[in-house]
Amino acid sequence: MxxxxxxxxxxxxxxxxxxxxxxxxxxxxxxxxxxxxxxxxxxxxxxxxxxxxxxxxxxxxxxxxxxxxxxxxxxxxxxxxAKAFRMLDADGHEMPGQGQETHEDAGPExxxxxxxxxxxxxxxxxxxxxxxxxxxxxxxxxxxxxxxxxxxxxxxxxxxxxxxxxxxxxxxxxxxxxxIYTGITMVAAYIRPELWRGSRISDTLGEGSVMFAGANKTIFVQRCARDVILLYYSLAVPEGWPKCAGFDLSDTGAVMAAVRETFRDWSPRILGMLTDVQDRFQVWPTSVxxxxxxxxxxxxxxxxxxxxxxxxxxxxxxxxxxxxxxxxxxxxxxxxxxxxxxxxxxxxxxxxxxxxxxxxxxxxxxxxxxxxxxxxxxxxxxx
CATH class of the missing domain: 3.50.50.60 (FAD/NAD(P)-binding domain)
Incomplete structure (x- = not known):
């Protein structure tokens, strides 16, 4: 019919x-x-x-x-x-109530x-x-x-x-x-299971997701299915990055150098916890x-x-x-x-x-x- x-x-x-x-x-x-x-x-x-x-x-x-x-x-x-959500600042302190307007009607993940x-x-x-x-x-x-x-x-x-x-x-x-490119590119990366099991990042994350935020930058961390923790670094970079910077995502050292430079003013303890990742990245230029x-x-x-x-x-x-x-x-x-x-x-x-x-x-x-x-x-x- x-x-x-x-x-x-x-x-x-x-x-x-x-x-x-x-x-x-x-x-x-x-x-x-x-x-x-x-x-x-x-x-x-x-x-x-x-x-x-x-x-x-x-x-x-x-x-x-x-x-x-x-x-x-x-x-x-x-x-x-997994729908639980928290926001922490660049030093790892709780930010009560922050970001809740985008998660107040959240459903199952x-x-x-x-x-x-x-x-x-x-x-x-x-x-x-x-x-x-x-x-x-x-x-x-x-x-x-x-x-x-x-x-x-x-x-x-x-x-x-x-x-x-x-x-x-x-x-x-x-x-x-x-x-239109917003000026923000998200870089997705994974924390190796053998590194996060029993670690502070796992305890901080719980079963849901955590947004670390400070100085107009964020690192979003979420627990996914199949024993995976996924991170999204927000980078203020030109459209076409990283190619326009002279390297590609296979250059792990260059990618992580860009990440560490972006978040250089964050707590070294927090940044260390959030940058021990697998040698595998995806890039997501955000547009509107x-x-x-x-x-x-x-x-x-x-x-x-x-x-x-x-x-x-x-x-x-x-x-x-x-x-x-x-x-x-x-x-x-x-x-x-x-x-x-x-x-x-x-x-x-x-x-x-x-x-x-x-x-x-x-x-x-x-x-x-x-x-x-x-x-x-x-x-x-x-x-």
Missing amino acids: TTCGNLRDGGTVAIVGAGPGGATLARLLDRRGYTVRVLERDASPDGRHQGGSLDLRPDSGQRAIGAAALAETFAERSRDD IDRGDLRAMLIEALPSGMVAWDHNVEVVERQLDGKWRLRIEGRDAVTADLVVGADGIGSRVRAALTNVQP MPPDYRWDSKPGLTMLGDASHVMPPFTGKGVNLALLDALDLADALVANPGRAVADAIAGFERDMQARTSQEIRACLQVGRSAYGIDLGFDLGKPA
């Missing part, structure tokens, strides 16, 4: 990206009778490291998971005790890889086309959309949804506005879309999650918002069977843009106070 406008007549929904937002939308639409195809550039489900742990919040991420009939599976794979795996496993076999790197999305004369794919035959669909992240190719067909940007709605084409409204992780809501986008889009498509797809999409986009404008402002307010970031946006409430 297919539903909603021209999708009733055997039309196809193509979702670009099999991350949490795209996979959630695919699950929701498949359960509601749509013909869905997911195009993912990763070569396989394990083709790329998915990052650390995140919490799914009751009013957003958990709502979407419930609608996808995956609440029980989520409960089995998540860790409720789940590793990003486990969340994605849970969603992918819930989809019919073959729905996700792996190693499909969409290069261009272009409209055809018949109103359908053609997706050109690197090294493969093109795909045509009646509805295309971009869930392809910060570098979205779908976004290019909707707007020429691009994400302007809070007030909009695009003209186009029939049969839309986007969600980071493709639409990427923002830094300062409030920890990115994945939650992507899952909420997926739920809202699915609901919009089926809310009124007589409503045209174009009207459903336009309504979804208006509501999503209004919501995320507020979320981006709140995120940048935290960035201003925690990191001294000022990108020149008016961070008051939207008109």
Whole structure:
């Protein structure tokens, strides 16, 4: 069965990206009778490291998971005790009440890889086309959309949804506005298990996460599944770092020298505890879309999650918002069977843009106070 406008007549929904937002939308639409195809550039489900742990919040991420009939599976794979959060200063002293506004509605934690795996496993076999790197999305004369794919035959669909992240190719067909680098790059590193077991960092961390903060810099530490402790160092470096500095992430000595230089004014005891890591790093330049940007709605084409409204992780809501986008889009498509797809999409986009404008402002307010970031946006409430 297919539903909603021209999708009733055997039309196809193509979702670009099999991350949490795209996979959630695919699950929701498949359960509601749509013909869905997911195009993912990763070569396989394990083709790329998915990052650390995140919490799914009751009013957003958990709502979407419930609608996808995956609440029980989520409960089995998540860790409720891992949502505990503390903030310490650069000397290791407690900062009571600090940062609680971003964690007051925190839900159970789940590793990003486990969340994605849970969603992918819930989809019919073959729905996700792996190693499909969409290069261009272009409209055809018949109103359908053609997706050109690197090294493969093109795909045509009646509805295309971009869930392809910060570098979205779908976004290019909707707007020429691009994400702006915030000036902060996160470097992720791991503490070797043989070093943290029984150590002070393990005792300090407990089962949840700790943010060390001081002088507009942070080191975020979280306990993940499978005996892993993950750290994120915030570095105020140029876009393109470390390449622009003349080295790459394989140069462990250069990476850690940059980290130690950034945090040179912190307590040596604290810094020593937080820099004994494995020789393996990942870099995450943080970017943001302007809070007030909009695009003209186009029939049969839309986007969600980071493709639409990427923002830094300062409030920890990115994945939650992507899952909420997926739920809202699915609901919009089926809310009124007589409503045209174009009207459903336009309504979804208006509501999503209004919501995320507020979320981006709140995120940048935290960035201003925690990191001294000022990108020149008016961070008051939207008109």
